[in-house]
Each structure stands twice: as C-alpha cells, then as structure tokens.
Amino acid sequence: MKLKPRLLAIIVVLLSSxxxxxxxxDQDLKDTPVEPLNYATPGEYKIGGITVSGTKYLxxxxxxxxxxxxxxxxxxxPGDEIAKAMSNLWKQGLFTxxxxxxxxxxxxxMFLEIALQERARMSRFTLDGIKKGDADDLREKIRLIKGxxxxxxxxxxxxxxxxxxxxxxxxxxxxxxxxxxxDTVMTNSILLQIEINKGQKVKIAEININGNExxxxxxxxxxxxxxxxxxxxxxxxIFKVKNMREFADSNFNFIDWLSGLAPTKMYRYTSxxxxxxxxxxxxxxxxxxENDKQNIVDFYHSNGYRDAxxxxxxxxxxxxxxxxxxxxxxxxxxYFRHITWKGNTIYSDDKLAxxxxxxxxxxxDRTLLDERLFMSQTGMDVSSLYMDDGYLFxxxxxxxxxxxxxxxxxxxxxxxxxxxxxxEVRIYGNTKTNEKVVRRELRTLPGNKFSRSDLIxxxxxxxxxxxxxxxxxxxRPIPNPEEGTVDIEYHxxxxxxxxxxxxxxxxxxxxxVVGTVGISFTNFSIQNLFDKGSxxxxxSGDGQKLSLRVQTNGKIYQSYNLSFTExxxxxxxxxxxxxxxxxxxFADFNFATREVRGRMxxxxxxxxxxxxxxxxxxxxxxxxxxxxxxxxxxNWTSSNFIITDGVSNNFNINFTLSRSSVDAPxxxxxxxxxxxxxxMTPPYSSFSNKDYATMENNDKYRYIExxxxxxxxxxxxxIKGNLVLRTAAKLGFMGYYNQDIGHSPFERFELGGDGxxxxxxxxxxxxxxxxxxxxxxxxxxxxxxxxTTELRYAFSTNPSSTIYAHAFFEAGNYWNSIKKYNxxxxxxxxxxxxxxxxxxxxxxxxxxxxxxDKEMFENVVIEKPTSFGDFLGKYGKFTIVLGFEPE
Numbered sequence: 001m002k003l004k005p006r007l008l009a010i011i012v013v014l015l016s017s018x019x020x021x022x023x024x025x026d027q028d029l030k031d032t033p034v035e036p037l038n039y040a041t042p043g044e045y046k047i048g049g050i051t052v053s054g055t056k057y058l059x060x061x062x063x064x065x066x067x068x069x070x071x072x073x074x075x076x077x078p079g080d081e082i083a084k085a086m087s088n089l090w091k092q093g094l095f096t097x098x099x100x101x102x103x104x105x106x107x108x109x110m111f112l113e114i115a116l117q118e119r120a121r122m123s124r125f126t127l128d129g130i131k132k133g134d135a136d137d138l139r140e141k142i143r144l145i146k147g148x149x150x151x152x153x154x155x156x157x158x159x160x161x162x163x164x165x166x167x168x169x170x171x172x173x174x175x176x177x178x179x180x181x182x183d184t185v186m187t188n189s190i191l192l193q194i195e196i197n198k199g200q201k202v203k204i205a206e207i208n209i210n211g212n213e214x215x216x217x218x219x220x221x222x223x224x225x226x227x228x229x230x231x232x233x234x235x236x237x238i239f240k241v242k243n244m245r246e247f248a249d250s251n252f253n254f255i256d257w258l259s260g261l262a263p264t265k266m267y268r269y270t271s272x273x274x275x276x277x278x279x280x281x282x283x284x285x286x287x288x289x290e291n292d293k294q295n296i297v298d299f300y301h302s303n304g305y306r307d308a309x310x311x312x313x314x315x316x317x318x319x320x321x322x323x324x325x326x327x328x329x330x331x332x333x334x335y336f337r338h339i340t341w342k343g344n345t346i347y348s349d350d351k352l353a354x355x356x357x358x359x360x361x362x363x364x365d366r367t368l369l370d371e372r373l374f375m376s377q378t379g380m381d382v383s384s385l386y387m388d389d390g391y392l393f394x395x396x397x398x399x400x401x402x403x404x405x406x407x408x409x410x411x412x413x414x415x416x417x418x419x420x421x422x423x424e425v426r427i428y429g430n431t432k433t434n435e436k437v438v439r440r441e442l443r444t445l446p447g448n449k450f451s452r453s454d455l456i457x458x459x460x461x462x463x464x465x466x467x468x469x470x471x472x473x474x475x476r477p478i479p480n481p482e483e484g485t486v487d488i489e490y491h492x493x494x495x496x497x498x499x500x501x502x503x504x505x506x507x508x509x510x511x512x513v514v515g516t517v518g519i520s521f522t523n524f525s526i527q528n529l530f531d532k533g534s535x536x537x538x539x540s541g542d543g544q545k546l547s548l549r550v551q552t553n554g555k556i557y558q559s560y561n562l563s564f565t566e567x568x569x570x571x572x573x574x575x576x577x578x579x580x581x582x583x584x585x586f587a588d589f590n591f592a593t594r595e596v597r598g599r600m601x602x603x604x605x606x607x608x609x610x611x612x613x614x615x616x617x618x619x620x621x622x623x624x625x626x627x628x629x630x631x632x633x634x635n636w637t638s639s640n641f642i643i644t645d646g647v648s649n650n651f652n653i654n655f656t657l658s659r660s661s662v663d664a665p666x667x668x669x670x671x672x673x674x675x676x677x678x679x680m681t682p683p684y685s686s687f688s689n690k691d692y693a694t695m696e697n698n699d700k701y702r703y704i705e706x707x708x709x710x711x712x713x714x715x716x717x718x719i720k721g722n723l724v725l726r727t728a729a730k731l732g733f734m735g736y737y738n739q740d741i742g743h744s745p746f747e748r749f750e751l752g753g754d755g756x757x758x759x760x761x762x763x764x765x766x767x768x769x770x771x772x773x774x775x776x777x778x779x780x781x782x783x784x785x786x787x788t789t790e791l792r793y794a795f796s797t798n799p800s801s802t803i804y805a806h807a808f809f810e811a812g813n814y815w816n817s818i819k820k821y822n823x824x825x826x827x828x829x830x831x832x833x834x835x836x837x838x839x840x841x842x843x844x845x846x847x848x849x850x851x852x853d854k855e856m857f858e859n860v861v862i863e864k865p866t867s868f869g870d871f872l873g874k875y876g877k878f879t880i881v882l883g884f885e886p887e
Contacts, residue, residue: 041105047073048109054116056188058094066092067114075110085114093151094119119149123183125192138165150180150190158194166198170283172317173199203230203282205321209296211328214305223299224292227324230282284315284322293326300330304363306408307331334364337407343414347385352412355382364408369398373412379453386416390449392479392486393417420450423485429492433467433523437543438490440568441465450477450486458490465543466665467523468492469799495799496839497522518549518561526564543567555596559584569609576610578625588638598635598644602763604628608654623656627679631746631763640779642745646698650746650763654679662716666802666837667794668726669718679747680707683737692740706744709733710765714788722794722804732765733818734782748780751814752858753879769812769857770879771829771849776858777814783821786812802837808847813857827857831876847879 050069052060064070067085075081082100089098097117104111125144127135142158159176166174175197183189207229209220221229293310300308311327336358341349356372373382373396386394395415402409425446427438441461443454455475463470474491499520521538524546528539538546549561563580581604588598608625612618629650636644655678662671684703685692692700714728732749736742746763753766753774764780787810794804811826831849838844854860854875865871 042077043108045075045077045105045108045110047071047075047112048104048106049111050114051103051112052114052116055118057118057121063089063114063116069112077110089114089116093153094149118188119151120180120182120188120190121147122150122192123147123186123189125194127194127196129196130198134165138162141165144192150192155192162194162196168283168285169198170201170203171198172202172284172322175199200320201283202317202320202322204228204284205230205318205323207324207326209326209328211311212330214330214333215299220296220299223295225295226288227284227292228282230321284324289315289324296326296328298367302365302367304333304335304365305331306334306364306366332406334403334406334408336360336362336364336410337402337404338409340409340411341414342411344416346389346391346416352382352385355380355385356412369410373398382412384452387450387452388454390419390421390451391416392420392450392477393481418484420479420484420486422446422448422450422488423480423483424487426487426489427492428489429468430494432494432541433465433543434525434541436571437465437467437523437541438462438492440571440574442490444488455488460663462490462492464665467494467497467543469495470664471797471799499839515553516549516551518547520545520547524564526566556587556589557585574612576608576623578606578608578610580604580606582606586638588636598633598637600634600636600638601632603630603632617659619661620657620659623654623658625654625656627652627654629763642697643701644698646702648701648704648746650681650704652679652681664797666799666843667724667792667797667804668716669722669724670716672713672715674713675711677710678707681705685738685741692738700741701745704744704746705737705741706747707735707737708747709735722797724792724794726788726790726792726806728788728790729785730767730787731785732767732783743782745780748782749784749814750774750776750780751784751786751812752776767812768879769827769829769851770808770810770831770833770847771851771875771877772827772854772857773877781814781816783815783818784812785821785823785826786810787826800839803835805832805834807832808849810849827851827853833879848876849879850876 047069049071050064052063055063066088068088069075069081069085073081086098086100089095095116096119097115099115101113101115102110103113122144123146127138130138138161142161144154144158148154155178158178162176163174166172177195179193179195181191181193183191204227207221207224207227209217212220293313297308297310307329308331309329311329313324313326315322315324317323337360339353339356339358339360341352344352356369358369358372371381375381376384382396383394393415394417397413399411399413400408401411422444423446425439425442425444427435430438442458443461444451444458448454455477459473459475462468463473469492472493476489476491478487478489480486499522500518521540522545523540523542524544525534525539525542526544526546527542528534531539534540544567545563545565547561547563549559551557551559551561560583561580562582563578565576565578567574567576569575569577582602583604584602586600586602587596588600589595590597604627606625606627608623610621610623613620613622627650631648631650633641633643633645633648656675657677658673658675660671660673662668662673681704684705709732711729711731713730714726717725717727719725734743734747734749736744748764749767750764751767751769752772753768766774767784767786769776769786788808789810790806790808792804792806794802796803808829808831810829813822813826815821829849829851831847833845833847835843835845850872851857852875854862862874865874
C-alpha cells in the first residue's frame with residue numbers, strides 16, 4: 001500500500017520529534033548524577049546493562065565486578081546500592097573521580113554507566129639529595145614499579161620506608177618530598193621526583209634509668225649491647241659558675257662533695273660531663289633498643305629478680321640529640337627452695353637432680369633452669385639424657401608451685417613417652433658426591449634408637465668432609481608417634497672442594513723465590529678413572545684424595561710430591577689407606593760464579609694406614625705409616641753440613657695418635673685438636689760391632705737412627721659471636737740410641753719464617769715463627785717448643801669465602817741439649833694477620849710479626865732503632881701464607 005506524500009511527511013516529522021525529545025531526555029539523564037534523579041523517580045529497578053567509560057588500562061568487566069553491581073540485579077531508588085558501588089571503586093585508589101550515571105530507563109529496567117578518571121601511572125622515579133650507594137639500597141627497598149598507578153598510599157609508604165632506612169643509620173630528622181611531574185613522552189604518566197634531606201645524624205646523649213637500687217647505672221648500661229650514649233668529655237662543666245669570684249666565695253670543697261656521693265649517684269653526675277664510649281655507635285635503632293631493654297630484664301631475672309620489668313620507657317629528641325628515659329621495677333630477689341620431679345620412671349629423682357645440678361638456696365634463675373633442662377652446650381641436660389636414649393617424644397615442663405617470701409618451689413613434670421626407633425634415613429642434595437660417602441659418616445642408622453647426640457655428631461661429620469656447605473645443611477627428624485618411629489632427612493648443598501695452590505715464598509739464606517704449583521682433588525674417584533662420562537674435569541664422588549705438587553727455585557731447588565688417600569679402604573670400616581711419593585733435588589749453588597758445586601737428592605716413599613678408635617671416645621684416630629727415604633749427597637758443602645758425599649738411608653715407622661673435636665674446618669669456634677706422634681728407626685748400631693766413635697761421618701750416617709717425638713695441641717674458645725680465642729702449644733724432641741753417633745743431622749727442627757719456603761730442603765721440619773727469619777738455627781736443632789695465643793674475629797664464615805683477622809702472641813725457642821731446656825727462656829713476637837679461605841685456592845693470607853728477641857734467637861746484633869718506623873723495619877717481618885696453614 002502506498003502512502004500519500006503529505007501523510008508520509010507528517011509521519012517523518014512526528015518520528016523525528018519523538019527521537020529528538022527522547023535523545024534530549026537521555027542526554028540530560030547522562031549528564032546528571034543518578035542520585036539527584038532518584039528521588040524524582042523512586043522505586044525498584046532492575047539493572048539492564050552496565051558500561052564503563054574513561055578507562056584505558058583497566059578491564060571494564062573487572063571494574064564492574066569490583067563495584068558490586070551486576071546485570072539483572074534489583075536496586076532500590078533511592079537506596080544504598082549506588083553509593084556502596086561508588087565507595088567500592090574509590091577504595092581501589094586507582095581513580096581521581098568516580099561517577100555513576102543512568103543512560104536509559106525502559107519501564108522498571110535501568111541502564112547505567114560508570115564514568116571514571118584514572119590516576120596517572122609512574123613512568124620512572126628519581127632519588128635526589130643522597131649518595132649513589134644509599135640510592136641503590138633504597139631502590140631495592142621501595143620497589144616502585146614502572147607502569148603502576150601512583151596513589152597517596154604509594155607515596156606515603158615510600159616516605160615511611162625512606163625515613164625508616166635513615167633511622168637505622170641514626171638520622172631521625174629526615175625529610176622526604178615527593179613531586180609528581182607530568183611525563184611529556186608517555187600519556188597519562190608522571191615522573192616521581194623524590195627529594196631527600198637526611199639531615200644531621202642524631203646520637204644518644206643520655207640514657208636515664210630510674211628505679212634501680214640493686215645494680216648501678218653503669219652496670220645496666222653495659223647490658224645494653226647496641227644502645228650506647230655518645231662520647232663526650234666536658235670536665236670544666238663541673239666547675240661552671242657565673243664568675244670566678246662566686247666560685248672563690250663559695251668555700252666549695254670538691255673532695256668532700258665527691259666523697260658524699262654513692263657510686264650510682266657519682267656515675268649519674270659524672271656521666272653528664274664525661275663518657276669515653278668511642279668504640280660503639282651511639283645511634284638509636286628501635287629493634288636493637290627493644291632487645292637491649294630485654295637484656296636488662298634478663299639480667300635481673302638471671303640474678304633472682306623474677307618480678308623485674310620495665311614499667312615504661314620513652315625516647316625523645318632535644319637539642320639535636322636523643323634522650324632515653326627508662327623506669328624500672330626491680331622487685332625482690334628469690335632463691336630456689338624445693339625442686340621435685342613428677343612423671344619420671346626411667347631415671348630416678350637423684351639421677352635427674354644430679355644432671356640438673358641446682359641446689360637449694362641457689363639464686364632463682366629461670367634461664368639457668370631452662371638450660372639445664374633443655375639446651376646445655378655441654379650436652380649435660382635432662383632433655384639430652386632422655387633423647388640420647390631414644391625418647392624423642394619426651395617433654396618436660398617446669399612449674400612454679402609455690403612462691404613464699406624469697407623462696408620458690410618448682411615441680412618439674414615429665415612425660416617420657418615411648419622410645420623411638422629410626423626407620424628411614426634419607427639424603428638429599430648430593431649431586432656430585434656418592435650417597436655412600438655421606439651415609440658411611442652417619443651415626444643415625446635405620447633400626448637404631450634415636451639419639452640427639454648421634455644426630456649432632458652426624459651433622460658434624462658431614463661438615464668435616466668439606467664437600468658441603470655447613471651453613472645450608474639441614475637435618476630434619478620426622479616423628480611417627482603412632483608407630484613409635486622417626487625418619488631422618490639430611491639436606492645438603494654441594495660446594496667446591498678441590499683446591500689449586502699457586503704460591504711463592506722466600507727461600508731464605510740468599511736462595512731467592514720458591515714457586516709452588518699444586519692441585520688437590522679432595523673428592524676423587526679412582527674406580528671411575530676409565531669411565532669417560534665421569535671426567536668433569538676428573539672422576540669424582542667417592543671421597544678419595546689425590547694431590548699433586550711441584551715446587552721449584554730454578555737450578556737451585558726442585559721437588560715433586562704425589563699422594564693418594566682412600567679414607568674407607570674396603571668400604572666397610574673407617575680405615576684409611578695412604579700412599580705417597582716425594583722427590584727433591586737441591587743444588588749447592590755458588591752465587592758468585594753461578595755454578596752448581598754439589599747436590600743433594602731426596603727420594604721418599606710412604607705407606608700408611610689409619611683407623612678411628614672407639615676408646616677413649618670416637619674422636620680419636622690412630623695412624624701408622626712405613627717410610628723409606630734416601631738422601632744422596634754429591635760434594636755437598638752447604639751450611640757446613642757434616643756429610644759431603646754418600647747416601648744416607650732413613651727407614652722409619654711412625655705412630656700418631658690424634659683427636660679432633662672442632663666444629664668447623666676453616667674457622668673453628670669451639671673444640672680442640674691434639675696429636676702425639678713417634679717416628680723411630682731400627683737401632684742399627686745395637687746389632688753391629690763397629691766403632692762408631694772413630695767412623696767417618698759418611699759411613700756413620702749411612703743408616704740413620706733416631707726416635708723423634710712431636711706433640712701438638714690447640715684449643716678454641718668462642719668468646720662471643722665471631723670472636724674466638726685460639727691457644728696452641730707445639731713441642732718436638734729427637735733422641736738417639738748410641739751416644740757415639742749422637743743426633744742425626746737429618747730430621748731436626750728449624751724455627752722461623754712462614755713454614756712454606758725451604759720446606760723439606762734438608763729433610764727437616766720447618767716450624768713457622770712469625771717475626772723471625774727462617775732457618776733458625778740453620779743447622780737445625782733436636783729440641784724446640786712453641787706457644788701461640790691468637791684472638792680471631794671472622795668477617796665472613798661463609799664456606800665459599802671465609803675471612804678473618806687475628807692478633808697473635810708467640811713464644812718459642814730451640815735447644816741442642818735436653819739439659820738446657822728452659823720453658824721460660826723464649827723468643828717473643830706479636831703481630832697482626834689476615835686469613836682468607838677460598839675453596840678453589842685454599843688458604844691465603846699474610847702476617848706482620850714483630851720479634852723482640854732477635855739478638856737471642858737469631859744471633860744478630862740490631863742497632864737501637866731511632867724511630868718507630870725504624871723499629872718496625874728492624875724488628876718486624878712479613879709472613880705470607882698461601883695454599884696451606886704452616887706448622
């Protein structure tokens with residue numbers, strides 16, 4: 001059907017008018033927030049659709065979900081749904097404006113638009129006003145990420161992190177200003193410019209402790225290990241008055257005034273004017289301050305004041321310094337009275353009381369009680385007693401059952417539980433070392449009763465292998481109470497253990513530099529020698545040791561050393577087998593004509609067997625070796641040696657009893673090392689009718705005879721943290737069988753130097769003596785002793801880089817006759833040194849020692865030094881340590 005043109009025109013005009021009116025209404029609704037219109041058209045509406053505008057980087061669907069609105073949801077107009085949705089979006093901190101509009105309403109169906117304005121995103125940031133090192137550290141801490149929205153919370157957190165960073169350094173007045181600069185390169189992005197003014201460092205001026213009567217301020221200040229007052233010295237302030245006339249007219253008697261002050265009051269008064277704390281920082285670090293407050297409380301508790309506590313404390317800034325006030329409550333001093341046991345059936349009360357070792361009347365110390373029950377470093381505690389006998393599920397609880405006047409009764413309640421048997425032992429992390437090498441060192445074996453001491457000992461033995469990082473080792477007992485068993489897991493981390501030795505030492509007596517190249521494979525595997533797949537770079541994993549070493553001084557000296565050790569010969573018991581070969585060639589060199597006048601050639605072969613002992617304890621090792629050496633001399637006139645030509649044979653058997661209980665191989669903190677050795681040759685002269693008194697030296701010493709004793713002992717005491725005291729003593733004695741032969745010219749002792757150069761040149765033991773020249777005396781002595789005290793401090797105990805410094809005092813001397821031995825007649829030296837252990841190169845370091853008795857020890861005359869530098873030059877000596885620790 002066709003419409004007339006006029007009618008068609010009218011219809012078009014009407015439709016256009018309706019469309020314009022509707023569009024105008026929708027536009028009005030869109031531009032007006034929904035809330036003012038809600039009240040004009042109240043009622044329930046169903047959401048027909050939700051759109052999001054104004055965002056570029058955020059997902060619209062996620063934003064709708066965050067708002068809490070959803071299509072099909074029924075909302076009340078007016079109501080809380082729209083307001084809650086806007087609040088949800090504001091909480092995200094991502095927007096500078098949030099609006100919700102109504103775009104269209106069809107009956108009871110409403111269409112909404114969420115109109116948002118995104119915050120700017122950070123393109124980069126700068127840290128201004130501080131040094132580069134601090135900036136690098138702060139970048140790791142604040143972790144501002146490019147492209148993230150910058151919120152007020154982001155800026156506030158950044159400011160707090162920066163201020164806390166400088167608080168730990170003692171800067172309490174740090175100011176941080178963050179500016180947002182529009183980035184012209186990237187749209188909707190800003191550059192954060194962080195300006196930092198750390199201000200002046202703030203130190204602690206005073207620590208005022210109130211309420212302490214039993215202990216003085218100075219004693220309590222010492223308990224605060226990290227929180228210290230700053231050093232100052234202002235004695236004149238004590239006498240500060242308006243003018244001298246006032247002071248003169250006051251008739252002030254300073255001595256009488258001082259005598260009337262109690263020690264605590266005296267300290268409080270004088271500390272205002274003098275404090276010599278120059279070795280500790282006086283900055284306030286809140287975490288360390290909290291620990292130091294606890295140290296004060298623990299000190300009181302350990303001395304019987306169980307009720308002692310800090311009532312309140314505060315610190316505040318004043319005149320650019322920090323002042324700390326601590327109010328303390330001491331309470332009464334308490335003592336142990338009756339200690340009773342409950343629940344024990346395995347061990348008697350007397351046995352447990354003997355282990356606890358706390359008598360009636362002992363000052364009440366809860367720390368001491370806990371140590372004797374749970375964690376004594378000596379292993380003599382009640383828990384160790386039970387757990388070493390398999391009682392893994394053992395529990396002990398001390399309870400104060402009575403507190404009367406100054407006495408406390410304690411009841412110790414015990415749950416013994418069943419004995420636990422070891423079920424499975426698992427080893428993880430040994431990627432290079434064969435599992436059998438680790439497993440054979442364990443004391444915790446399947447089927448055995450659980451023992452905590454065995455667990456600790458197993459951990460030590462694994463660490464002593466040197467193949468794993470002891471700091472990353474983890475031992476995990478996994479109890480199975482239902483079955484009465486425990487599984488044990490050892491988690492290890494391999495570390496480099498092979499060592500390369502590249503060293504140089506001064507040979508002494510004009511013989512120049514001695515260079516050494518050596519390599520030691522400490523985890524070698526000889527059975528995989530012909531397996532090409534095991535070469536990386538050499539076959540490894542079986543715990544054997546292969547060592548090669550070459551030492552040379554050119555024409556003057558050459559030596560070659562080869563040794564191999566199997567620590568578990570046969571694979572069933574810890575019996576070691578060692579075989580070695582040594583060859584050296586030493587020239588009697590004329591330095592004037594540059595010609596070789598004579599030679600001494602030494603060949604040595606050794607075969608040894610060692611075994612671990614079970615008595616007196618299983619730290620002991622007994623070793624036996626057979627050694628055969630030949631010394632071939634050709635026109636040898638060096639050092640007026642008593643033999644010039646011929647061959648001397650040295651066949652000896654060596655017995656060594658040693659014990660080592662140190663807790664770490666490279667930087668021991670506790671434990672000890674001890675060894676006693678005897679080397680002896682057959683008494684050839686006893687089976688001969690020859691007249692040795694008239695015999696030529698070449699014939700007299702064709703077969704060397706002697707007995708040689710050596711004692712070495714060292715102890716390690718952990719003073720605190722990484723501070724360790726080492727004491728050591730070494731003695732050597734060589735005897736003879738026949739007085740007509742006397743002491744052998746070989747196998748004597750030489751003291752001095754670094755213990756590296758001249759090693760084995762004359763078949764002698766070179767004993768290092770820091771601060772003195774090597775080869776004292778040059779002909780060697782049959783008797784010596786040496787005593788050492790070292791104070792060590794480790795900067796790093798990481799096995800991949802162990803670094804420590806030490807101060808040492810040494811005393812030693814030598815004698816040609818036992819009758820002249822005098823332990824009080826010693827050459828003394830003091831000095832400083834550094835040691836660095838790197839797995840690849842072994843031990844590196846140096847010492848500077850000052851020898852005070854060179855005239856007596858080296859038989860040299862030193863003119864009186866004219867200056868301190870001259871003193872160091874004449875009495876001091878550098879000692880180089882490369883490759884291994886000298887004797």
